[in-house]
Amino acid sequence: xxxxxxxxxxxxxxxxxxxxxxxxxxxxxxxxxxxxxxxxxxxxxxxxxxxxxxxxxxxxxxxxxxxxxxxxxxxxxxxxxxxxxxxxxxxxxxxxxxxxxxxxxxxxxxxxxx
Amino acid sequence: xxxxxxxxxxxxxxxxxxxxxxxxxxxxxxxxxxxxxxxxxxxxxxxxxxxxxxxxxxxxxxxxxxxxxxxxxxxxxxxxxxxxxxxxxxxxxxxxxxxxxxxxxxxxxxxxxx
Numbered sequence: 001x002x003x004x005x006x007x008x009x010x011x012x013x014x015x016x017x018x019x020x021x022x023x024x025x026x027x028x029x030x031x032x033x034x035x036x037x038x039x040x041x042x043x044x045x046x047x048x049x050x051x052x053x054x055x056x057x058x059x060x061x062x063x064x065x066x067x068x069x070x071x072x073x074x075x076x077x078x079x080x081x082x083x084x085x086x087x088x089x090x091x092x093x094x095x096x097x098x099x100x101x102x103x104x105x106x107x108x109x110x111x112x113x114x
Numbered sequence: 115x116x117x118x119x120x121x122x123x124x125x126x127x128x129x130x131x132x133x134x135x136x137x138x139x140x141x142x143x144x145x146x147x148x149x150x151x152x153x154x155x156x157x158x159x160x161x162x163x164x165x166x167x168x169x170x171x172x173x174x175x176x177x178x179x180x181x182x183x184x185x186x187x188x189x190x191x192x193x194x195x196x197x198x199x200x201x202x203x204x205x206x207x208x209x210x211x212x213x214x215x216x217x218x219x220x221x222x223x224x225x226x227x228x
Contacts, residue, residue: 033215040123042203042218043158058215059115090157100146100165100207103216105157 003027006091006106013078013085013113021076021109023091029104031097032074036060037088037108046089049074050097078111086113116141118206120219127194128227135189135222137204144206147180147187148216153200161202162189194226 004025013019023032031050035043045058049068063082068074074093078085089109094101117140127133139147148163164171164178164187171178175194180187191198201223205216 035218040220042120042220043216044218045215048215059217100163102148102160102163105159107157 004091004093004104004106006089006109008109009107011109011111013111015113016080018077018079019111021078021089021091021111023074023076023106024072025074025093025104025106026072027093027095027104028071029093029095030071031094031101032068033092033094033103034058034064034066034074034076035090035092037090043090046076048097085111087111116144116206116208116217118204118217118219120204120222122222123220124223124225126225126227129194129196131194133191133194133198133224133226135202135204135224136186137188137206137219138184138186139206139217140185141206141208142182142185144185144208146207147178148205148207149178149189150203150205150218151200152203152221158203191224194224196226196228199224199226 007022033048034046044060046064047066049055065077091106092103094103120137145166150158151161152158164180175192177190201221203221204219207216
């Protein structure tokens with residue numbers, strides 16, 4: 001909460017196009033995460049990163065890509081290979097990776113494929 | 115991997131009554147169990163968490179209990195108020211290799227009626 005931002009708030013994409021969602025944090029957190037939220041399915045982990053220049057696939061990584069070139073930034077690219085990209089995307093960060101470290105969420109980006 | 119089941123999916127209570135939301139998890143190695151509240155159109159926020167070395171934790175009107183043997187944990191809200199209306203998510207986390215990740219339940223929509 002506060003200190004983690006996502007842009008844009010709403011995003012529309014045509015089928016077959018790649019699109020990149022921005023996530024920035026000024027909390028000096030080492031770990032960052034991307035989740036997808038669909039109605040009735042909770043939050044599902046797409047990718048996570050413990051530290052700069054390192055990231056791991058989550059449970060639903062197919063059709064997505066990420067980079068972590070800076071500690072503050074963890075952009076998510078939704079590629080044309082993602083078959084059902086319309087969803088609410090949430091970015092989160094925690095001071096470090098590890099059980100017990102609170103994850104703080106950004107306000108989310110709602111992506112709609114036209 | 116970890117699987118978290120959450121019940122009920124919707125819950126309606128009258129103001130002043132108590133609400134209980136239950137979750138079960140599958141992996142006995144999980145050792146951290148947070149609860150998040152998501153108000154309509156807003157980001158999820160941590161409201162309480164419990165670690166595996168504790169059986170119960172309270173914070174004013176909110177409490178969480180953990181039964182490691184049964185792999186079951188619950189959120190209890192007493193003296194419910196209209197502002198408690200939201201979607202609540204449970205989650206479980208375990209240290210997996212070099213990082214940990216949260217696995218979320220599917221959420222419970224709580225409606226507190228006057």
